[in-house]
Amino acid sequence: MTAAANPSAPSARTRVRRVATNAHYDSATLHAIIDDAYLCHIAFSDDHGAHCIPTACWRDGAHLYIHGSNGSRMLKRLMERDSCVTITHLDGLVMARSAFSHSMNYRSAMIYGRFELVEGDAARHAMETFMEKLVPGRQADVRPGSDKEYAATTVMRIALDEAACKVRTGAPNDDEEDLSWPAWAGVLPFARVRTAPVTDPACAIEAPDYVTRWRE
Amino acid sequence: MTAAANPSAPSARTRVRRVATNAHYDSATLHAIIDDAYLCHIAFSDDHGAHCIPTACWRDGAHLYIHGSNGSRMLKRLMERDSCVTITHLDGLVMARSAFSHSMNYRSAMIYGRFELVEGDAARHAMETFMEKLVPGRQADVRPGSDKEYAATTVMRIALDEAACKVRTGAPNDDEEDLSWPAWAGVLPFARVRTAPVTDPACAIEAPDYVTRWRE
Structure with missing residues (x-):
């Protein structure tokens, strides 16, 4: 790739x-992988060693956001040293003719850097962006966050400057000498689908459009 | 919980x-979360800081297994210091009446410890267990691994002794004073499904049962 087509060199x-x-280092690939995720895994270390914590995430522009309770040990540590945020989508099992050529189709993104605090109006805006990403239209229906709730919540973000994606798609890559082996070859795909909404037994409110249209 | 019902204390x-x-510390919950996964994320640190790497995993008894190329930097590091292996399944978005009571339903497992090398016949057995887990029946059809391929592959495992799971299921937990807020409440679920197999264009072999029955 030329420098122009690859603004984020590794x-x-x-x-x-x-x-x-x-490998892919372009923003379009990175953004698409993040935007298709609800969760990321964050690696960081402290005096007890390395930790890998799953947490909800969302993107706004060129940052990935997370949030948590003010008391969270992880959020404190993330401001003190660099961490690594990873998102992985599994798209299928790749069946090759030879055992060792089997693979998986996937899309993964790794982001390195230091998280920074998001405060005040920016934190409110970030939380609203999160809700809009989770379920567009939901925000107008719910009891909004209070000053006390916002004050008890920490919002953080990490720049997407130092990131790399890895993507595998398509058919198996058997070695030439294995192509005649008489085994079916191809991909056994997975998909994440939205299934039927489950209404809270204590709820008598009619389901809005974003609920009735949820199921794919 | 009593000590008897909770053999793996945190x-x-x-x-x-x-x-x-x-929180859950029992083996049944841990095994079920691992067995429903094809991938884990592993956190470890080296001179460049913390890394979070996705990799294929499988369980045999009381160990979680991974494999890779002999040259893998990660596999070398994993023998030198403790790491943290995390698996997370996202099951749904939990819609509460209040914005800050929104949540996710999920099943996650975290395992701490030191990976150890699996060698010789044990490595062959582990790789066969992996294939059987991926697609039962597949192994008999493929060109088996050669001595050279096994020799170029590192298999490692980590004991499931120091592990914890976290599971959220069911309806939202709004505060009492929010229950009368007129918003629909419930869960918008996700499921991972198996979709239609994609035959390699270069393959003229009839699809076996485990392929024709793949799609759910």
Whole structure:
């Protein structure tokens, strides 16, 4: 790729070494992987070693956002040192003719950097963006957050500057000499689907459009 | 819980502090979460800081297994220091009456410890267990791994001794004073489904049962 087509050149931390042909460093790929996720996994270390914590995430512009309770140990640590945020979508099992050529189709993104606090109006805006991402239209129906609730919540963000994606799609890549082996070859795909909404037994309110249209 | 019902008491690293009522330390919950996964995220640190790497995983008995190329930097690091393996399944978005009571239904498992090498016949057995987990029946059809392929592959495992799960299910938990707010409340669920197999265009072999029955 030319420099123009690849504005986010890899750093020492993000340069993909294994199957580097599957690497992508462009924002469009990165944003699409984040926007298709509700959760990320964050690696950070403290005196007890390395931790891998799942947490809800969302994107606004060139940052990935998370939130949590003010008392969260993880959120405190994330301001003190760099961490690594990873999102992975599994799209299918790749069935090759040879056992060792089996693979998976997936889309993954890794982001390195330091989280920063988001405060005041920016935190409110971030939480509203989160709700709009989760379920567009929901925000107008719910009891809005109070000053006390906002004050008890920490919102943080990490820049998407130092990031790398790895994507595998398509058919298996058997070695030439295995192509005649008489085994079916192809992809067994997965999809994440939205299934039938479950109304709270204590709820007598009619389901709004974003609920009735949820199921795919 | 009594000691008898809770054989794996939490360690300093695995004791769940946030929403501790969602914590589970029993093997049945842990095994079910691992067995429903094809991928885990592994946090470890090196001179560049913390990394969060997605990789395929499977369980055999009381260990979680991974594999990779002999040259993998991650696999080398995992033998030198403790790491944290996390698996998370997202089951739904929990719509509460108040904005800040929104949540997600999920099942997550965190495992701490040191990976150990699996070698020789045990490595072959582990890889066969992996294939059988991916697609039962597949193994008999494919070109088996050669001595050279096994020799180029590192298999590792981590004991499930120090682990904790966190599971949220069911309806939203609004505060009493929010229950009369006129918003629909309930769960918008997700499911991972198996979709139609995609045959390699270069493949003329008839699809076996495990392929024709793949789609749900």
